[in-house]
Amino acid sequence: MDNKRELIFNATEKIIATKGLQGLSMQQIANEAGVAAGTIYRYFKDKDELINELRKNVLRVVAENILSDSDKGTIEQRFKRIWFNIVDFGRQRTQANLSYEQYIHLPGIDSDPHQTYEKATFERLHNLFEEGKQQALFHALSNKAMFAISLEPAVALGRSIRRGQLAYNKAELELVCNLCWQALLVQTQAANLTQTEESDSTNKALSGQ
Structure with missing residues (x-):
């Protein structure tokens, strides 16, 4: 990227x-960046274009973090890796995740061009959801609905940890992650998973572990 x-x-x-976004001006940006205000207009025609391009840049950063290693392993392993990536990224106090929370409330977030860009940026996540549905592993829901019931909790937890409202507890997070995973599963798959977990627990108890 150009320096x-x-x-x-x-x-x-x-x-x-x-x-925040209130009162944001090109002059403020120029002062903070240490460049002349005219320099900004060489790259962006106005503030709206700058914000739109910055939103895309933040999306790329978010995607790079939460989709890290998400192409390795089973569907369950990939989902849970993404889930914890979201928590770990959200609990960091970085400019990217703080400003992202501002951008999602901006006008234009629901426009077709932005939605198309967002879908392409998070293609691996969409592919995971589609793969699960094709295998009749997941409920036949829209990908947005699937994100809401399974990954939005990770977003909220990461934010709460960052704000000091919740302590980072790996065991508790693993339990929540498993519940979010099961929310995606069709009833028969969830039942089979529960039976397997119960069997594993019984075997451990019998072996004295």
Whole structure:
């Protein structure tokens, strides 16, 4: 990425993360980035275009973090890796995740071009959901609905941990992650999973573990 373009993005993220979007001006951004205001207009025609491009950049950063290693293993392993990636990314106090929470409330987030870009950026996640549905492993829900019932809790937990409202407890998070995974499963799959877990628990008890 062009160094000055990156400086402008970083400066805008920092301002939004600390002060919010209200009153954001090109001059503020220029001062924070250490460039002339005219330099910004060489890259972006106006503030709206800058915010739109920055939103895309933040989406790329988020996707890189939460989809890390999400192409390895079984569907369950890939889902749970994404789930914990979301928690781990969300609990960090980075400019990207702080500013992302601002961007999702901006006008234009539901526009067709943005939705198309978002879908392409998170293609591996959509593919995982589609793969689970094709195998009759998951409920036949829209991908947005599947995200809401299975991965939104990870977003909320990461945010709560970052804000100090919740302690990071790996055992508790693993339990919640498993519950979110089961929410995706059709009834027969969930029942089989429960029986397997109960059998494993019984075997461990009998062996004295």
